Structures are given as C-alpha cells and as structure tokens.
Amino acid sequence: EDQVTQSPEALRLQEGESSSLNCSYTVSGLRGLFWYRQDPGKGPEFLFTLYSAGEEKEKERLKATLTKKESFLHITAPKPEDSATYLCAVQAPGEGSGAGSYQLTFGKGTKLSVIP
C-alpha cells in the first residue's frame, strides 16, 4: 500500500527564517511526486512535479528536491504570504481497470505559519 508521511505537522517560522518540510514515501513504481499548497477554504494549488531521484525544482522562495525515499520542500527567507498548508503527493499506477489509470496518494500536510 502506498504511504506518504509529512513532517512536521505544523511549523511556525519568523519572517526570513529558512527551513525545510519533509515528505517520506513508500510506493511501487513511482510516476511522480507532487507538491501542492492549500490556503484555507481553497482547493490545493500545484507547485512542483519531481520524477526521479536527484531532481530539483525551484520557484521563488521554494525549492523541492527528491531522493529515492523522501522529498524536501526548502523555504528560503519566507514571508507571511507563504503561510499555508503544504501537501505532498505521490502518483503510482492505480489498481483499477483500464490501462494508464492513476491516482494520487496525499500526505496529511504541513501547516506553515510565517510570523512577521
């Protein structure tokens, strides 16, 4: 069974204080690892896709990295507007019928609060 574990559950940072969020996963046949951001009352918003170990992606103050067992979301000099819940998800071939079916397994997220 695919599993995704995110840590910490919650993180409070001072503005400008860099840190990292962790996502460890167990999946057979990883097709992709995704990071999403979710603001209160909204649906998740796509941030990054990582496909293979060693891959890195960057966007503004965020940088995502991937190893064979985990992914990190590094936040450099965060601002209050970075406050949100960050979700990690893995994609593997689904168990349902139909060639090419797939589904995402999400972690429970890390709630990030950046204090001015």
Add this chain to the structure above:
Amino acid sequence: KAGVTQTPRYLIKTRGQQVTLSCSPISGHRSVSWYQQTPGQGLQFLFEYFSETQRNKGNFPGRFSGRQFSNSRSEMNVSTLELGDSALYLCASSLAPGGQPGELFFGEGSRLTVL
C-alpha cells in the same frame, strides 16, 4: 481561462439523504478526479474518470458513485448519507492523457455537512 468549477459550494443534509455534487473541468481537460478531504484523514482518492470511463476507484463504499459526461463534466453521488461523510469534496481536472503523470487543477470544493 476558467478554472475548475464545483457546485454547490456548501450544503447541509441529514442522515439517510443522498447528495449530488457537480464539477466542470478546465476546458480541454478530459481527466476528472474526486477527492474527499477531512481533518483526520486528509485528502483521500475517490475515483477518476477519463473519456466517460471510470479508470480507478479508491477505498470507499459503494454509496459513493460518480459519472462523467461527454463534455467531460462530472458528478458524484453519495447515497444514504452518514455523519462521517461530512467533508470537503474536491474535484480536480488534468490535461494528462492516460498513463502520463500530470499536475492536477483543483476546484474550491463542495463542503458537505451531514446532520
């Protein structure tokens, strides 16, 4: 470009009733997935449709069903509602064809409260 539209945004039902939720994907997206989000379990996969065919289904009882129409719009239905069905139901569309990893574009969800 319009995003994923879900209706209704909020609804309250009582135990035993049924509910139908609607999702209009981004124009050109043919894959639609549904997820249930609760504080305790997080986001859990319900089912995925592509070209009107259910390609995959998560671990939910048969009370949860869905369908997709020829215009890619999708509906999900929950029958015989239980208190535990209270959740945010999220629809997501994707441009990815079958078998290719793709990013999901989520709607804002339908928040269901069962009393």
